[in-house]
Amino acid sequence: MLNVEKLKELIVQRGWSEIQLAQKLNLDYSYIYRILRKQRDPGKKFYENLFRFCMQEKLNIYDYLLLK
Numbered sequence: 001m002l003n004v005e006k007l008k009e010l011i012v013q014r015g016w017s018e019i020q021l022a023q024k025l026n027l028d029y030s031y032i033y034r035i036l037r038k039q040r041d042p043g044k045k046f047y048e049n050l051f052r053f054c055m056q057e058k059l060n061i062y063d064y065l066l067l068k
Helices: 004-014 018-024 029-036 044-057
Strands: none
Touching: 004 018, 004 029, 018 029
């Protein structure tokens, strides 16, 4: 499960817009918009791209996941 609040914190910390985050994740902005507002659950492609992004940026993927 995605930690949406932590992802929003990343946007603020980096001084990005949601559009820039979508570009960095190589995903459509409308998809990111709905995920950040909890109107849609992320799918496989989102998690794959988030994982790649975290590897490139040397971020801990587990910071962005809520494990049950």
